[in-house]
Amino acid sequence: MSGGSRARAVAASPAARAPEGDVLAARLRQRVASQFGRSLHIRTLDTGSCAVCEQEIRLLAAPHYDLHRLGFFFTPAPRHADLLLVTGPMIRAFDVAARKTYEAMPGPKLVVATGACALGGVYPADAFVYGAVGEILPVDVWIPGCPPSPLALLQGLLVAVDRLAEKVSGLTFTAGGDAEPPAREAER
Amino acid sequence: MPLWFARGLRRGIVTTRYPARPDRSAAGLPTPPAFRAGVIDRRLADRLVAVCPSRALHRDGGVLVFDVGRCTACGRCQEAAPWAVTPSGEFELAGTSPAQFVKQIGLVQEVGQ
Numbered sequence: 001m002s003g004g005s006r007a008r009a010v011a012a013s014p015a016a017r018a019p020e021g022d023v024l025a026a027r028l029r030q031r032v033a034s035q036f037g038r039s040l041h042i043r044t045l046d047t048g049s050c051a052v053c054e055q056e057i058r059l060l061a062a063p064h065y066d067l068h069r070l071g072f073f074f075t076p077a078p079r080h081a082d083l084l085l086v087t088g089p090m091i092r093a094f095d096v097a098a099r100k101t102y103e104a105m106p107g108p109k110l111v112v113a114t115g116a117c118a119l120g121g122v123y124p125a126d127a128f129v130y131g132a133v134g135e136i137l138p139v140d141v142w143i144p145g146c147p148p149s150p151l152a153l154l155q156g157l158l159v160a161v162d163r164l165a166e167k168v169s170g171l172t173f174t175a176g177g178d179a180e181p182p183a184r185e186a187e188r
Numbered sequence: 189m190p191l192w193f194a195r196g197l198r199r200g201i202v203t204t205r206y207p208a209r210p211d212r213s214a215a216g217l218p219t220p221p222a223f224r225a226g227v228i229d230r231r232l233a234d235r236l237v238a239v240c241p242s243r244a245l246h247r248d249g250g251v252l253v254f255d256v257g258r259c260t261a262c263g264r265c266q267e268a269a270p271w272a273v274t275p276s277g278e279f280e281l282a283g284t285s286p287a288q289f290v291k292q293i294g295l296v297q298e299v300g301q
Contacts, residue, residue, distance in 0.1 A: 038201070038203045070203055070204065070206055116242060116258055116259065119257035119289070120258060121242040121243065121244060121255070121257060121258030121259065121260060122260065134286070140284065141282055141284055142283050142284075142285075143282045144220075144258075144283075144289065145261070146260030146261060149279055151214055151280065152280055152281060152282065155282050159282040159283075159284065163206070166282055166284055167280065168278075168281045168282065168283040168288050168289060169283065171276070171281075171291070173221070173222050173223060173254055173278075174224070174225045174291075174293055175222040175223065175274050
């Protein structure tokens, strides 16, 4: 609910265009975030990843990262989950299972796409994969990385529950300074 | 642990703030590239696009478009042009919309273009 696709959909619908609708939606989002903020149950869903994302997710429960101190817990049942942590490029054979998992979760619910595959990086859409989790599920937060480190995952989960602000939109990925290219390169 | 437990009992909140301190393990992580502005021309940009295995880069006229979400931080572009591409050091990259990941990098205009 942290300004993701669902929030945009709410803002775009005619009923919510009135100011009181916006205020109500904002208050609802805030309330959901505060409810989720210190007790969130996570269901992981592997839609064809290479399992390295799963290794990093498993490390979250290790003493060094210890996600339980932040109030996050893993749950084996989608019925008990508030957040769906999806990895992999969403293989076509898995779309029914993914939809069923999402529908089995009680609302309000969050979907977090995890890893470069889930964000559309590694596998283009073809006969076997959709190529991105967003093709099937309404994603709220995207976590890049191949794999995302446990620290990146923690930051993503905290962004999902509005405990941290996202910072990627402020980054330019340009380095300052003008290094001279090597002479051999300049001639080419 | 005992301190944390006692504080939790006192305040009624058992969770902690994040991050409590910078994590030392963060220094060794592979991170997406940062592109040195003022060095990359169209020819070099096309070479970087060609070496990217995950379709994170493409060139749109005089702009190199970098999709951070697709980047796997494999380091091939850094290997291809170490004077122009360096590790950015940023790894906490979660975003709330796909548009936040698309970065535009201006290219050097060559003479006669």
